[in-house]
Amino acid sequence: MSQTELERGVAEILVDEETLRARVLELGEEISNDYTGRDLLLVGVLKGAVFFMADLMRCLTVPCEVDFMAISSYGAASDSSGVVRILKDLDIPLDGRHVLVVEDIIDSGLTLSYLMRNLQAREPASLEVCALLTKPGRREIEIPVRYVGFEIPNRFVVGYGLDFAERYRNLPYVGVLEEDVERGLTST
Numbered sequence: 001m002s003q004t005e006l007e008r009g010v011a012e013i014l015v016d017e018e019t020l021r022a023r024v025l026e027l028g029e030e031i032s033n034d035y036t037g038r039d040l041l042l043v044g045v046l047k048g049a050v051f052f053m054a055d056l057m058r059c060l061t062v063p064c065e066v067d068f069m070a071i072s073s074y075g076a077a078s079d080s081s082g083v084v085r086i087l088k089d090l091d092i093p094l095d096g097r098h099v100l101v102v103e104d105i106i107d108s109g110l111t112l113s114y115l116m117r118n119l120q121a122r123e124p125a126s127l128e129v130c131a132l133l134t135k136p137g138r139r140e141i142e143i144p145v146r147y148v149g150f151e152i153p154n155r156f157v158v159g160y161g162l163d164f165a166e167r168y169r170n171l172p173y174v175g176v177l178e179e180d181v182e183r184g185l186t187s188t
């Protein structure tokens, strides 16, 4: 393929634009069916989930609200420690709400596990997760994920919101990063 400047460092496309679009539409239909007549609140985890969430919301045929949280996990850039710090909390109280957490990717599951415990303590009427991507082979802790876009292999991916050192989020597809790029930059 001919590469743009942005695409430098991308080894291959894992999930292309058309496949993303079709799957997001399917998820939107499924979620709309499940939440008919319920007061849905989408909780997005900044920053990666913003892109997926914006597309997913527009495929929902039920009314919903959105709110965002920013969290940071201590530790190396591409490895999660499970120790999570809340950088920005939600504005909307969760008690009695039907909450759907929207995530970009679940890797070890440690970040989400912490987040779910934190949100559950706020006594929502229901609490579920919708993740665009999941790497089952990397899971260190079991968390029930109600909606999954795609199961992917143990590769570091970028694009459609996912970053490497804050770059590549604006790629319109999900691509695999070249290994030497990942190694080179993570060790600095």
Ligand code: IMP
Pocket: 048, 079, 080, 081, 082, 104, 105, 106, 107, 108, 109, 110, 111, 112, 155, 156, 157, 158, 162, 163, 164
């Ligand atoms: P976990 O706690 O190991 O599940 O880490 C989840 C977080 O790590 C995600 O929300 C992403 O920010 C980041 N992450 C995990 N795998 C990837 C990847 O392949 N590409 C980009 N970010 C990733």
Ligand code: MG
Pocket: 048, 163
């Ligand atoms: Mg990240």
